[in-house]
Amino acid sequence: SQQGEEDPQALSIQEGENATMNCSYKTSINNLQWYRQNSGRGLVHLILIRSNEREKHSGRLRVTLDTSKKSSSLLITASRAADTASYFCATDAWTGGFKTIFGAGTRLFVKA
C-alpha cells in the first residue's frame, strides 16, 4: 500500500512561477525524501529531510516537514521548463523493518 499521498496529482504553471507540492503520510518516519522522474526515465534523488528537521534548502528547492501533521511540502522557486517531471515523496517507515515507500506522485508541467 502507498504510504505517501501527494497533492495535487497534477500541476501546470508558467515558467518563472513557483510550484508547491505536498505529501502526506500515515505512519511515523525517520526520513522523508523527494525524487524527480522525467518522462520515461528512472528517478533522481533531490533532497532528504530527517524527522528532527523542519526545513531544508537545496538550490531552488525548499522542503518542509511537519511531523505533527505527518506532511511535507516541496517548493520549486522560479520554475523552468526543464523542471517538467513527476515528483515523488518517499518515506522511510517501519513496517516490520525499515522500508522506503513512495507516494503516487505529482505531475508538474512548466509552460515556457
Add this chain to the structure above:
Amino acid sequence: EAGVAQSPRYKIIEKRQSVAFWCNPISGHATLYWYQQILGQGPKLLIQFQNNGVVDDSQLPKDRFSAERLKGVDSTLKIQPAKLEDSAVYLCASSLVQGVGETQYFGPGTRLLVL
C-alpha cells in the same frame, strides 16, 4: 561514475510467456532494489537485496516472480508466467549500504508490455 544499468529497455510479450530483466548496480553498492511502477503510480518495492541476501521480499508475488543476485553484484528479475497486470516499468536501484535515509540511485527501467 557509471550509473545503474538495466536491460532490456523495452519488452513486449504475450500473457503466459516468461521474461527476465537484468540489472547491474553502481560498483561497490551493497544494496539492490527492484521496483514495479505501474503507469500513473509511484514505484512499489518488490525485493531488496543486501549483498546476495534477501532483506525484504514481502511484496513480491512469489508464485510468478523470482529474483536473484548471485555473487552480490548483478541481479535478474524473472516473471513466469506473465499476466496482463504485470505491464509496468521495472526499476532497479542501488545504494551504498542498507540504512535509513540512504540515497537510492535508479536505473532507466525496463518497460514491459504484456499482451
